[in-house]
Every structure is written in C-alpha cells, then in structure tokens.
Amino acid sequence: MKNFWTYKKEYQKYRKKLITNIDKTISKGSIFFGNELKNFEKNFLKSNKSRYGVAVGSGTDALLISLMALNIKKGDEIITAANTAIPTISAIINAGAIPKLVDINEDYLIDTKKIQKEINYKTKVIIPVHLYGQSCQMDELIKIAKKNKLKIVEDCSQAQGAQFKKKYLGNLGDLGCFSFYPTKILGAYGDGGFITTNNLELYKKIKRLRFYGIETLDKKNKFFNEYYSNINGVNSRLDEIQATILNFKIKKLKYFISKRRNLALMYKKLLKNSGLVLPREVKNNFHVYHLFTVYHKKARLIIEKLRKNNIATRVIYPYPIQKMKAYSNLKLSKGKLYNSEIKSKGIFCLPLYPDLEYKDIQIICNKLKKILSEIN
Structure with missing residues (x-):
C-alpha cells in the first residue's frame, strides 16, 4: 500500500x-x-x-x-x-x-x-x-x-x-x-x-x-x-x-518544503492533460504543498479504484462545515456556498510527504492515468 x-x-x-x-x-x-x-x-x-x-x-x-x-x-x-x-x-x-x-x-x-x-x-x-x-x-x-x-x-x-x-x-x-x-x-x-x-x-x-x-x-x-x-x-x-x-x-524545514515542492512539480508534469484539475500557485504566492489536492467530477470512483490498486488518498474536506449536524443552526441562504459544496464532491488529495520517493510518484501517476483513461 x-x-x-x-x-x-x-x-x-x-x-x-x-x-x-x-x-x-x-x-x-x-x-x-x-x-x-x-x-x-x-x-x-x-x-x-x-x-x-x-x-x-x-x-x-x-x-x-x-x-x-x-x-x-x-x-x-x-x-x-x-x-x-x-x-x-x-x-x-x-x-x-x-x-x-x-x-x-x-x-x-x-x-x-x-x-x-x-x-x-x-x-x-x-x-x-x-x-x-x-x-x-x-x-x-x-x-x-x-x-x-x-x-x-x-x-x-x-x-x-x-x-x-x-x-x-x-x-x-x-x-x-x-x-x-x-x-x-x-x-x-x-x-x-x-x-x-x-x-x-x-x-x-x-x-x-x-x-x-x-x-x-x-x-x-x-x-x-x-x-x-x-x-x-x-x-x-x-x-x-x-x-x-x-x-x-x-x-530541516527548508528541506521538507523543497522536497514537497519537487514532488508536487513531478505530479504536475506527469498528470498534465490527464483530465484532473491540478493545483496551481496563485499569483504572489510561495506554495509549500502541505497537500496535493486535485479535482474530478468522478472523484469517488477514482478514489475507490486507487484503493483497489493499493494507493491511499484523502478527501480534505468531504463535508463543508454547513453540511455538518453540529453547525446546522448556522443561518444560510440557499446556494450561498455553492462552490464549497461542489468542490467537496470532487476533490481528493494524493500522497505527498518528504519521505515519499520519486519512484512512488511515478507508480501512483501511472496507475492514476490508467484509471482516468478507463473512466473518461
């Protein structure tokens, strides 16, 4: 795994x-x-x-x-x-x-x-x-x-x-x-x-x-x-x-960040034109890639197929705050938080941490692209 x-x-x-x-x-x-x-x-x-x-x-x-x-x-x-x-x-x-x-x-x-x-x-x-x-x-x-x-x-x-x-x-x-x-x-x-x-x-x-x-x-x-x-x-x-x-x-903080950025860059190169919406660095930002978050309308299906291929992912976050029982009393007009609700249904995060090896990224991307080609 x-x-x-x-x-x-x-x-x-x-x-x-x-x-x-x-x-x-x-x-x-x-x-x-x-x-x-x-x-x-x-x-x-x-x-x-x-x-x-x-x-x-x-x-x-x-x-x-x-x-x-x-x-x-x-x-x-x-x-x-x-x-x-x-x-x-x-x-x-x-x-x-x-x-x-x-x-x-x-x-x-x-x-x-x-x-x-x-x-x-x-x-x-x-x-x-x-x-x-x-x-x-x-x-x-x-x-x-x-x-x-x-x-x-x-x-x-x-x-x-x-x-x-x-x-x-x-x-x-x-x-x-x-x-x-x-x-x-x-x-x-x-x-x-x-x-x-x-x-x-x-x-x-x-x-x-x-x-x-x-x-x-x-x-x-x-x-x-x-x-x-x-x-x-x-x-x-x-x-x-x-x-x-x-x-x-x-x-070792600078090394941790540098490695994360390099891993993210590799993901971006290998997953370009794959059908996934990839993360981008917003203008004036230096991104440290705590998470590599991607979007696809068939995210849940992709997540399950990756799991069967022994690749773990996480959805951060699967439920917008306003959809949680504990905060159901917050007064919100219908459609006000449309984007957060849509994104939560299609986002998922790929493995990314400093001790992940570049060869692991290659394996993950190969399997992910195969899955994407099958469902698109």
Whole structure:
C-alpha cells in the first residue's frame, strides 16, 4: 500500500538522534516550560521572521487563545471560509462567537469578493484559512479589514513556511496560528501549536492566556510567577519532549518544503492533460504543498479504484462545515456556498510527504492515468 502519509521512514532516518535528544531533555528534569520550549520559541520566530510569539498545546488552542486575546464575546461574528477544518469553527464557537461562512474561489481559498456583504456591526474578526499550503489574497483581506476596522487572525495550520509577496504567513494579520500536528509541514510526534504577532500587548496577553492567566513576563507585576490568575486563561502547553522533537525538525524545514515542492512539480508534469484539475500557485504566492489536492467530477470512483490498486488518498474536506449536524443552526441562504459544496464532491488529495520517493510518484501517476483513461 502506498500510504497517504506515514512518519515511519522519517523516524527510522532520525531515530538515534531523536532518542538521544529526548533522553537528554528528560534527564534535565523539566517536563514543561523548560529550555527546550524557550529555544523552540526563539527558533520558530527566527525561522518565520516573526517578532513575538508563544508555543501552545495545539493549532486549535492557538485559534481559541487568539480570539480570547482580541476580547471576542458572545454574539460577535467572525468571518471565515466554508472550506475549512472543524477546529477553525469550533474555536470561534468556543470563544462565544458566531461563524459567518464565505464561499471559496477556484483555488479552494476564501473568495475575498464575497466578504464585504457579510460584514455588519457584529463583525469583529476575519480568519483567512491558508489552505493546502498557500496564502489567501491577503492584500484584499487587509484592505477590507482596515476599511471595516476588523482584526485578522491567520489560520496557517497548513501553510508553515508559505509566503505572500515574499512575506511569511503569520505576519500579515494581527495574529497567526500554526499547528504542529504530525502530518503538518513542521510536525511533532504529538500535538502542538504556535501563535505569532507583531503587537507587544497582544503577545503579553497570549502568554498569560496559555497558562491560566498567570503572569510570567512582567516582573513589575505584583504576582509575577505566582500561582495567581490575572485574567481567565486556559491550560495550553507544548511539553519539553515535543519541543525537543520540533527543535530537531525545524532545522530541516527548508528541506521538507523543497522536497514537497519537487514532488508536487513531478505530479504536475506527469498528470498534465490527464483530465484532473491540478493545483496551481496563485499569483504572489510561495506554495509549500502541505497537500496535493486535485479535482474530478468522478472523484469517488477514482478514489475507490486507487484503493483497489493499493494507493491511499484523502478527501480534505468531504463535508463543508454547513453540511455538518453540529453547525446546522448556522443561518444560510440557499446556494450561498455553492462552490464549497461542489468542490467537496470532487476533490481528493494524493500522497505527498518528504519521505515519499520519486519512484512512488511515478507508480501512483501511472496507475492514476490508467484509471482516468478507463473512466473518461
């Protein structure tokens, strides 16, 4: 079976070094908030060219804490894309706000032309989801946000290392949220996340919020480093073991991205004129190819035939948010999210991860083209 994704080859390659590093970390006696975390936060900020930031327990936590830092309250509305992961929406609702879904364009990203009409006096934030490895049209989003005095929280969970106009994502809005879920561009061997910002006051706030509201930054605070909650916060920690793994892997981030881009280029060359709608790099984007997402009106049939040929695929995402029972109470006019519903029926993702070999791409494409020739 050609796996859609696996960490096994990577682990075998780096096993000795990872185990040695983890053993050193555990032997130091710190499980949380130790030197590995401090070093990783510095390494991540340097890599992403961000001014301030903190590591948290997950990408979902990163979104929730960011909204808490912006004082989102019950009844506020937050605009985001209909084609997104559940955590984007759950974070909005758990912050007390109401998601306002906007349809996607042909690149599966939020359609900026449809945002303005969704804005009203309740709107506080826009969450652009940088899906599959590339950026939304941030110039347009920033103009809309400024015009309407809104904040921007970038969901960069699938776009670590991606750039818009040569600027790393996570630095274009008020806050940037990242995930270190194992499948991500920079993945841990467990959960983890990160929040970036260029605003000092927001940085101070998110640092308190991630650890029960305890002050660990301002030494002038009467309760500095005391078990005392200055504001209501949450428990969202990246432990020392995951920080150790990420400190090791972040050194290889450029290689991971380069390999992904090369694999994607090979897919594009071999699948050109195959009948599939292939991903494209939007203008001003540097795509990191977290996922290689293709479209075909007979996607489900192709997926099943690939499975029978021992090739695994995934549909990301098979159900638009508005079609899920948990969010059926969202008020939507008929046909409003037409594109997201159509795309969800025809998209599927082919295997793509740094340890996938070029010969594997050749095998996958040969079998896929044979299937396409039979059904077209």
